[in-house]
Amino acid sequence: MDIILKNLPILVVITPLMMSLVVALSSNYITSWIISCLTTFVTFCFSLGLFFELQNVNLISYHLGNWIPPFGIEYVIDKVSIIPILIISSISFIATIFSIKFMMNEISLNLIPKTYCLWLLAIAGLMGLVTTADVFNLFVFLEISSLSSVALVAMGNKMDKKALTAAYNYLIIGAIGATFYVIGVGLLYSITGTLNMSDLADKLPMLGINKVVIAGFGFMIAGIMIKAAIFPLHIWLPSAYAFAPSSVSVLLAATATKASIYIIARISYTIFGGTFELYAIDDLRFFIILLSILAMFAGTIMAIYEKDIKRLLAHSSVAQIGYILLGISLATSSGVASGFIHLVNHALIKGGLFMSVVAMGYYLQKRVTIYSLSGIGKKMPITFFSFIICGLSLAGLPLTAGFISKLYLVKAAYDSEGVWLCFLILLSSALSLIYLWKMIEALWFNPDDNKDKKVKEIPEIYIPLVLIAFLNIYFGIDATIVTESSFSAAESLLKGINQ
Amino acid sequence: MIHEFLGIWNYWIVFILMMIGLYIVIAKKSLLKKIVGLSIFQTSVFLLYITFGKITGGTAPILTSLGDPIYSNPLPHVLILTAIVVGVATTALGLALVIKINSTYGSIDEDEISAIDLVEFHQNFPDRNLPNKK
Amino acid sequence: MMPTDYIYLSILTPLIVFLITPMLNKFSVLRDILGPMGGVISFFSAINITNFVLEGEEVKLTLFNISDGLSIAFNVYPLGAIFGLVASGLWILAAIYSIGYMRGNKELHQTRFFSFYAISIFAALCIAYSGNLLTLFIFYEILTFSTYPLVAHKQNKLSKISGRLYMGILVGTSVVFLLPAIIIVWVITGTLDFAQNGILDGHLDEKYIPFLLLLFAFGIGKAALMPFHKWLPAAMVAPTPVSALLHAVAVVKAGVFSILVIIVNVFGIGFLSETHGSFWLICLACFTLLCSSIIAIYKDDLKARLAYSTISQLSYVVLGAALVSNLAIQGASLHIVMHAVGKITLFFVAGAIYVSAHLTKVSELDGQGKSMPLLFVAFFIGSLSIIGVPPMGGSWSKFYLMLGAVESEYIFVIAVLCISTLLNVYYLLEIPARAFFKNKIKETKVKNYPLMTFPTLFAAILTVLIFFYIEPLKNLTNLITSN
Incomplete structure (x- = not known):
């Protein structure tokens, strides 16, 4: 027991990583699903363990192979990283339970164990991303997660062959992003000789103003922004989410970009926090605020004109990523906290929305557009009800x-930038009601086009679906856990700037 | 001037390779060539790492009894070994996708593929045809 | 019993009625009695709450805290006590009336109807007693959603279209305007709790007041200010008890009540009157009340005419709120009561005429006075109250509104009120006049339903009674403006 507790930081990564091999070897798809469920459950328990351990200490530092940092690889769990760790582990557990029904529907049965292997690899990559404190190790996890997600997206080719091109574009754009990131890491390494985040943070301010550091920062941020699908680097995201197999969309939408946004916060505040004044990152901050505003509006407007319902949700994700990035780029403690609050809530919202939408498309045996789903809400009232709750949550109703x-986002925007930013946020969230209404109208009010098809509720997915809808409401009624942990995360992230 | 220019020729090579790779990825229509471009792009980064790890006159970091030799930094090499593995995995996955695309679409040309997709889209949604199609 | 117990009693009664009604689907007599019984209990506790408020005790109840400065809480202010009295008191009458209506008209889905009727009252009472903007907003939305099945009750094409318009305008305006306004208030003050003197003083720059007020005024679509008034005529497709209680009392009064509360307890009377930030709202309210009166003249459908009359009367309340003088606010709060009692009488009559004689148009009513004398006398009394003729209750509120206009030195408002009164006379008194003095043009078989006639007459008598027993209400309205 003690050995488990001591090694929790690595266990959350290594468990899915190792179990993915076991899953790949299993012959039966049900077995592979059960193993995956157990694995993600255990990972979730480990994350919870970390969470409770963090109540007493500020930071858990784990030295991989007992090499002392900065020479060895260090894993750091602090108030910041625990948030994405909990999101990813919990959502991936819920998504795994949810997945089997759709895997059986959309993927050849003999491929399902392999799919679960990729599935666990993706989760392991994401968990690694958010735990590691070594910038090069981060690159490796970035590639583990994105290569396995590409392969997962490509599994959607049984339903629609466009999944292949979507996966291909995702691969190419993702690989360019990752390579940009490596260039940045290389430049920083060449000038500081270290790869450890906190060590970098110590050494960078000593260099004074240095062009190599600026270039390195630019490459790293640009690379991660591609991965985080920040407008206008979001091109890969809508197709990848839309053509992926249903359950993969759920997993990716709720977790993948969240990890990347967390890394943006890490790079900008933990690594470059000490040099914030030195490099006038304040100007850059304003540029990123502009980008996020653009993302908010562009995503929303694209979603309004979108017909394919999964693409619509993906476009809305682009807009929501804009909100998160906006909060984080405000560089005030309330701003960053609001970014993290939305990080958590958006994972719940989008996870729930994708779950209910793909569930409604289950019986149609093809990819769903807003038209092919018309009137289906009445046949699946519980699923539709979850959809409504998550939708209202997306629109931000009390x-x-x-x-x-x-x-919290509006408050942070008002405190640091003033009225105009509040106005823009409120305007774009009012616009988001349009596409929400469009979906509700199609799903509930439009006449039923699928009279001949047998469409009914899928009881197997009630647990994850209702759970996520419940969480959406629960965190709206008792938000103290989320807000408090987000505020303490923001405090510890901004320590670098304020010192 | 020329000395400064040529003295960092490794970096020029890195720079040129990087641009060639990016250009291929962006400009070429063939999905296969894009993968080639991506590989070139990644290779340039490997060279970058190796370049700044090397010290002129430095040897491999092996303890010898011979006085006090200058060592080159070994860590970039190690990092690049990892990066090469990642690069190979990327290329392999990309090639696998290209093969699959070729067998499904019968083409690996970007334009042809999107044309095929467009035609199928209009077959699936005949009521929303473009005006030029009667 | 403690004050908080009465809040529980008052709001849980309609909720329990809502939950039990579907179980009594088979026992229609038992099911129908539930409504009036719930009304009596709610009214009883509303009276007790009012007594506590009059004694100056704090009637407060916090359900749960969401985050700092955010909670779901009830806190009864004098204004809320008035609205609570109106909503629960008239529920008794309307519940009795609706039994008669539903049976006489042999409507389908009666159980669903009674259930949602009760939950609408629940939402209205929660709005009345809400202690902060968030609570107000949530129950405002619940009220919208719970009345949708009532509006679309007939489930034919027309009622579905109207239901969508109804939902579209009410939900749309509240989410697009009201919610941002609430968020802005929270952002600049850090709290959403109502306070006797408002919470915005000292936090909001003077030049932004009109904009924030605009968000609130248009956000509360239930107040039916032009141009967001269309839902009210559309909602008239509902069965008449719905129009009577919800679109003369609960829903629209919830709208104007919210505007009053926001002006009094969020902006603060002192803050708003010093800055004159509400001038545009006065103009808009004047415009709405004149325009809708004129439209009402041209409406031949009885319920549509009453609907436009309601829009015009709601603007009286908004006008009183926007004048932000002590007397005008008192007049506006009195008008909530007076108009509710008067208008419910008129709607009761309209429904009774429809059920007994199947007449819906004003032009068909010629000479019907002899066959339904009691109903038309009630209509006459109700009209006089709305017009504001003593000794009907409506005269008080109009009197105070005019005093308020003088107090805040907007003399043109008096002229507007006078013109509107003339228009009221024209479009309301035309109906009893036609019924009594013209010759019959349509032969009808008239059936009388005592369950409908009794509440109608009672409501008519109430308009007169209220004129003479204004004292307790005056004490309450004095409390609204006392600091």
Whole structure:
């Protein structure tokens, strides 16, 4: 027991990584699903263990292979990284339970164990991304997660062959992003001789103003922004989410970009926090605020004109990523906290929305557009109800989690930038009602086009679906856990700037 | 001037290779060539790492009894070994996708593929045809 | 019992009625009695709450805290006590009336109807007693959603279209305007709790007041200010008890009540009157009340005419709120009561005429006075109250509104009120006049339903009674403006 507790930081990564091999060897798809469920559950328990351990200490530092940092690879769990760790592990557990019904529907049965292997690899990559404190190790996890997600997206080719081109574009754009990141890491390494985040943070301010550091920062941020699908680098995201197999969309939408945004926060504040004044990152900050505003509006407007319902949700993700990035780029403690609050809430919202939408498309045996789903809400009332709750949460109505994040984001924007930014946020969230209404109208009010098809509820997915809808409401009613942990995360992230 | 220019020729090579790779990825229509471009792009980064790890006159970091030799930094090499593995995996996955695309679409040309997709889109949604199609 | 117990009693009663009604689907008598019984209990506790408020005790109840400065809480202010009295008191009458209506008209889905009727009252009472903007907003939305099944009750094409318009305008305006306004208030003050003197003083720059007020005024679509008034005529497709209680009392009064509360307890009377930030709202309210009166003249459908009359009367309340003088606010709060009692009488009559004689148009009513004398006398009394003729209750509120206009030195408002009164006379008194003095043009078989006639007459008598027993209400309205 003690050995487990001591090694928790690595266990959250290594468990899915190792179990992916076991899953690949299993012959039966049900076995592979059960193993995956157990693995993600155990990972989730480990994350919870980390969470409770963090209540007493500020930071858990784990030295891989007992090599002392900065020479060895260090894993750091602090108030910041625990948030994405918990999001990814919990959502991936929920998504795994949810997945089997759709895997059986959309992927050849003999391929399912392999799919679960990729699935666990992706989760392991994401968990690694958020735990590691070594910038090069981060690159490796970045590639583990994105290569396995590409392969997962490509599994959607049984339903629609466009999944292949979507996966291909995702691969190429993702690889360019990752390579940009490596260039940045290389430049920083060449000038500081270290790869450890906190060591970098110590050494960078000593260099004074240095062009190599600027270039390195630019490459790293640009590379990660591609991975985080920040407008206008979001091109890969809508197709990848839309053509992926249903359950993969759920997993990716709820977790993948969140990890990348967390890394943006890490790079900008933990590594470059000490040089914030030195390099006038303040100007860059304003540029990123502009980018996030663009993302908010562009994503929303694209979603309004979108017909394919999964693409619509993906476009809305682009807009929501804009909100998160906006909060983080405000560089005030309330701003960063609001970014993290929305990080959590958006994972719940988008996870729930994708779950309910793909569930409604289950019986159609093809990819779903907003038209092919018309009137289906009435046949699946519980699924539709979850959809409505998550949708209202997306629009930010009171009593849902989305309201809390909107509230804190507007407050942070008002405190640091003033009225105009509040106005823009409120305007774009009002626009998001249009596409939400479009979906509700199609799903509930439009006449039923699928009279001949047998469409009914899928009881197997009630647990994950209702759970996530419940969480959306719960975090809207009792938001103290999320807000408090986000504020303490923001405090510890901004330590670098304020010292 | 020329000395400064040529003295860092490794970096020039890195720079040129990088641009060639990016250009191929962006400009070429063939999916296969894009992968080639990506590989060139990644290779340039490997060279970058190796270049700044090397010290002129430095030897491999092996303890010898011979006085006090200058060592080159070994860590970039190690990092690049990892990066090469990642690069190979990327290329392999990309090639696998290209093969699959070729067998499904019968083409690996970007334009042809999107044309095929467009035609199928209009077959699936005949009521939303473009005006030029009667 | 403690004050908080009465809040529980008052708001849980309609909720329990809502939950039990579907279980009594088979026992229609038992099911129908539930409504009036719930009304009596709610009214009883509303009276007790009012007494506590009059004694100056704090009636407060916090359900749960969401985050700092955010909670779901009830806190009864004098204004809320008035609205609570109106909503629960008239529920008794309307519940009795609706039994008669639903049976007489042999409507389908009666159980669903009674259930949602009760939950609408629940939402209205929660709005009345809400202690902060968030609570107000949530129950405002619940009220919208719970009345949708009532509006679209007939489930034919027309009612579905109207239902969508109804939902579209009410939900749309509240989410697009009201919610951002609430968020802005929280952002600049850090709290959403109502306070006797407002919470915005000292936090909001003077030049932004009109904009924030605009968000609130348009956000509360239930107040039916032009151009967001269309939903009210559309909602008239509902069965008449719905129009009577919800679109003369609960829903629209919830709208104007919210505007009053926001002006009094969020902006603060002192803050707003010093800055004159509400001038545009006065103009808009005047415009709406004149325009809708004129439209009402041209409406031949009885319920549509009453609907436009309601829009015009709601603007009286908004006008009183926007004048932000002590007397005008008192007049506006009195008008909530007076108009509710008067208008419910008129709607009761309209429904009774429809059920007994199947007449819906004003032009068909010629000479019907002899066959339904009681109903038309009630209509006459109700009209007089709305017009503001003593000794009907409506005269008080109009009197105070005019005093308020003088107090805040907007003399043109008096002229507007006078013109509107003339228009009221024209479009309301035309109906009893036609019924009594013209010759019959349509032969009808008239059936009387005592369950409908009794509440109608009672409501008519109430308009007169309220004129003479204004004292307790005056004490309450004095409390609104006392600091």
